[in-house]
Amino acid sequence: MFRRLFCTSISHTNLHHPYFPPISNRNLHSAFTVSSSTLNLLGKTCPIARFRTIKAFPRLSCSYSQMGDSRRPLSVPIPAVDKADRSELLRALESSLGSAFSSEPLCPNPSPLILVISGSSGVGKDAVIKKLREAREGLHFVVTVTSRAKRPGEVDGKDYYFVSKEEFLSMVEKDELLEYALVYGDYKGIPKQQIREYMGKGYDIVLRVDIQGAQTLRKILGQSAIFIFLVAESEMEMVERLIDRKTESAESLLVRIATAREEVKHVKNFDYVVVNAKGKLENAVKVVESIIDAEKAKVWQRRAVV
Numbered sequence: 001m002f003r004r005l006f007c008t009s010i011s012h013t014n015l016h017h018p019y020f021p022p023i024s025n026r027n028l029h030s031a032f033t034v035s036s037s038t039l040n041l042l043g044k045t046c047p048i049a050r051f052r053t054i055k056a057f058p059r060l061s062c063s064y065s066q067m068g069d070s071r072r073p074l075s076v077p078i079p080a081v082d083k084a085d086r087s088e089l090l091r092a093l094e095s096s097l098g099s100a101f102s103s104e105p106l107c108p109n110p111s112p113l114i115l116v117i118s119g120s121s122g123v124g125k126d127a128v129i130k131k132l133r134e135a136r137e138g139l140h141f142v143v144t145v146t147s148r149a150k151r152p153g154e155v156d157g158k159d160y161y162f163v164s165k166e167e168f169l170s171m172v173e174k175d176e177l178l179e180y181a182l183v184y185g186d187y188k189g190i191p192k193q194q195i196r197e198y199m200g201k202g203y204d205i206v207l208r209v210d211i212q213g214a215q216t217l218r219k220i221l222g223q224s225a226i227f228i229f230l231v232a233e234s235e236m237e238m239v240e241r242l243i244d245r246k247t248e249s250a251e252s253l254l255v256r257i258a259t260a261r262e263e264v265k266h267v268k269n270f271d272y273v274v275v276n277a278k279g280k281l282e283n284a285v286k287v288v289e290s291i292i293d294a295e296k297a298k299v300w301q302r303r304a305v306v
């Protein structure tokens, strides 16, 4: 029963466990055999503990299983804790357990994450991302490629990578973009190489996309990335922000607000929803940071391959 459940959980997920390599059906049996012997030694029988023992302490399990009963050292008396010094106790404990204590980290480094931040126009995606950039190291904010002409004040490689339409289409042809779209007559796309390069250096990746882009990315990346839906606390607040920003014409405002009414229905396809309430930008950023922290502490980690 337990084995069947275990197999199901492996095959039904693309999540990755940083502690252990994937277990094939072939070595599944030996994993359980070893865990049983370990448990016999420890004198425990709980099936959940059995799973955790072999998984969480492979080094300990291995030393017992490799040594076999005949080669295991005779138990050394452990001195009373109030009489012996620490090194004496350590030696006695190691001798009794049959292997030296290791100072290697018990928990391997978590896998780099891909974070997709999305939401309707005016909810504060740029504002949250700007603060997140200031608040946290180790994140790479992907610079998208666009065929749009550079506006005054924009910097190539910082705001966007500006390329010609021909260059953009050549990137599409060569499958160099993770996702791309034609937005109001201009192409915008996410370069794969940039993500690979920064993930290779251990950075977590942040992508800022509209709802349509997030839906496309969900199809491409599935559960391997984290999808965050950013919202204002109310429709009224979102509209007020758009009006106050003074960047949109009346027609553009109408389109954005009507689109937002439709887009909110897609929240169910996201992993998290974060409210960016009026005057509480820092709170929203903290929630995003908590999401990153929680994801990094997961036993079964998402592993994005781009």
Ligand SMILES: Nc1ncnc2c1ncn2[C@@H]1O[C@H](COP(=O)(O)OP(=O)(O)OP(=O)(O)O)[C@@H](O)[C@H]1O
Pocket: 119, 120, 121, 122, 123, 124, 125, 126, 127, 128, 241, 242, 244, 245, 276, 277, 278, 279, 280, 281
């Ligand atoms: N928590 C907040 N409280 C008050 N104002 C905010 C808050 N967050 C963002 N704003 C303001 O709301 C406006 C819209 O924010 P922003 O430009 O970041 O939205 P956006 O989601 O990136 O929009 P778009 O998709 O149209 O680019 C900006 O003027 C921003 O300063």
